[in-house]
Amino acid sequence: SLSDRLQAVFKKLGGKGRLSEEDVREAMKQVRLALLEADVNLQVVREFVAKVTERAVGEEVSRSLTPSQQVIKIVRDELVSLLGEAEVPLADATLPPTVIMLVGLQGAGKTTHAAKLALHLRKKGKRPLLVAADVYRPAAIAQLESLGKQVNIPVYSEGTTAKPPEIVARALAHARAEHCNYVIIDTAGRLQVDEVLMTELADIVTVAQPHERLLVVDAMIGQEAVRVADEFNKRVALSGIIFTKIDGDARGGAALSVRSVTGVPIKFLGTGEKIEVGTLEVFHPERLVSRILG
Amino acid sequence: AALFGGALNAQVWDDLEDLLVQADVGVNTTTELVKRVKERVRRAGVKEPAEAQQMLHEEMVKILMDQDVPLSQTTKPHVVLVVGVNGAGKTTLIAKLAHRYLDKNQKVVLAAGDTFRAAASEQLETWGARVGVPVVSRGQGGDPGAVVYDAMDVATSTDCDVVIIDTAGRLHAKVNLMQELTKLRNIIRRKMPDAPHEVILVIDATTGQNGVLQAKAFAAASDVTAVAITKMDGTAKGGIAFAIAQEIQRPVRYVGTGEKMTDLALFDATTFVDALFA
C-alpha cells in the first residue's frame, strides 16, 4: 500500500524536524507510482504531484504524525479537494420538466443508470419519464423498457426507425402532457471521435435543452479517460459525471482525471447492476480516495 | 546523466516511457520493457533513437508472439465460451464470430447464456436473426446451465460445426459470480469431455490496470484460452494487452473494430504494436 511504501522511504531518510525537498521528492515517486497504477492520467499525476510537493516541502513535521503519515495526509487532503464536493444536487428546473441526458462510451452503464436515476427521483417524490433514444444497439429499447417496468416507471419509445432528436422532441411533448417533472434521456454509446454520432448528440442537446448532461464513465477506464471526457465536454458542455461499476475492484483513478480535465462535479457513483436503492450513491469524495491510493 | 552519446539520451527514454504509460501498458511492464531494450541497445552499441524505438517495437511484439498458439478446431461441435466483465463487448463479439464462421460455410448455433440482464436474450436473438444463425434461449430469469445444455444438444442433433455461448457480464471481484462461471464451465465439460474448446476473455481496449486483475480471475475461474480486445476503433491503444498476455500466458486472437457484424479483425501483433506508436 502507499502508506507502507512511504514508511519505507522515510525510514531510509531518518527522522527530521522539517520535510526537506529531497525527502518529499523521494516520497512523491511513490505517490506517482500509486496514482499511475490506479489509472490516473499521466499528465494529471504530474500536476497533482507538483501541487502536493509544493504543499509538503518545508512543512513542519507534526508531533502527532510520522513524516510518512504527514505526507499521506497532505496527499489525501489534496485528493479529496480535487475530486470535488460531496452531494452536488441534481438540477431542478423552475419550469418543469427538468431534462437529464446521459452520454458516454459504449458499455459504460448509461441505460442502467438512466433507470437508477429515475428510481432515485421517484423516491424523492418526483414523476420521471425515461426516454429510449438509442436506436442503434440491438434490443436497447427493450432493455430500457424492461428496466422501467421493473421499477414501475414509464418509458417513452418510438422504435428504431425515427431519428433520436425527433424522438426526444416528441418525448418532451409527451412528458408535458403527462405532467412528468423529470425527463431522463438514455442515448446510444458512442466514441468521442465519431463525428456523425457526436453531431447527433449536439442535435439532441439543441432540441432537448437538457438541464443536466451527465457523462457516464466506467471505473475501470484507463489513460484514455481524459481524452474522452474532454471531447464530450467540448461537444455537449457536461454538468456532471456518473462513475459506474465501483462495486468492482478497479482503483478508479479515472475519476481524478475526468474531474480535473472537465472541472465538472462527480454527482453519482454506480455500485451494482440491479435497479434498487443502494446501487446509486450520491457522490462523496472520501468514497474514492482510499481505493485510488491503494 | 545521459547514458548514451548523441541523440539517444535520457529524454528519449522518458518520452518512450510516457508513450507506453499513456497507452495503458502500465508502469511495471513499461519499466521491464525499457530495461530490456536499454540492455540490447548497450550491447549492440545503438546510437540512434529510431533504432532504439525499433528494438522496443520488437520486444513488445515478442511479448505477444510468445503466447501465440495456432487456432485449432478439431471437434464437432466446436464449443466456444465467451466471458468477461460487464459491457466489455461479449454479445457483440459473438455476433461477429458467428458471421465469420458462417462466411466460411460453417453451421453455427448461439446460446443465450446471459439469463440475468434485462433484454440480454433479446439482444442476442436480434443479432442471431441479423447474422442468420439460430439462437437457443430461455429469456430472463432462466438457468444459464439449462440454456447451455439445450444449446449443446441442438448443436449435436443439428450437426453444427460451432456453438458459441454468451454469458452474463460479471465483475471478477464478485466471488459468487465467478463461482457461477466455473459451475457453467463444468456443466459444459460434463456434457462434452474436451469442451469448451475455446474460452474467450473479452477485454475493452479502454481498460486500465484492472484488466490484469480481470484476466487473472477469469483465467482461474474458467481456463481462458484466448483474449479478444474490443473497441479498438476508439482512441484507446489497448496497451493492457501486454500485461494480460504475460499474466495469463495466452494469445490475443481477435480485435473488435466497431459495432457491425463485420467489425472483427484477427489479431496481428505487429499491426497492434505499430498502431500503439502511431
Ligand SMILES: Nc1nc2c(ncn2[C@@H]2O[C@H](COP(=O)(O)OP(=O)(O)OP(=O)(O)O)[C@@H](O)[C@H]2O)c(=O)[nH]1
Ligand atoms: N456491477 C455493475 N454493473 C453495472 C453497473 N452499471 C452498469 N452495469 C452493467 O454494465 C453493463 C453495461 O450497462 P449498460 O447500462 O447496458 O451500458 P450502456 O452504457 O447503456 O451501454 P451502451 O448502450 O451499449 O453504450 C450491463 O451488464 C450492466 O448491468 C454498476 O454500477 N455495477
Ligand SMILES: Nc1nc2c(ncn2[C@@H]2O[C@H](COP(=O)(O)OP(=O)(O)OP(=O)(O)O)[C@@H](O)[C@H]2O)c(=O)[nH]1
Ligand atoms: N465501437 C465499438 N463498440 C463496440 C465494440 N464491441 C462492442 N461494442 C459496443 O459496446 C456495447 C456493449 O456491447 P455488448 O456486446 O452488449 O457487451 P457485453 O459484454 O455483452 O455486455 P454485458 O452483457 O452487459 O456484460 C454495445 O453498445 C456494443 O455495440 C467495438 O469493437 N467497437
Ligand SMILES: [Mg+2]
Ligand atoms: Mg445503453
Ligand SMILES: [Mg+2]
Ligand atoms: Mg452481453
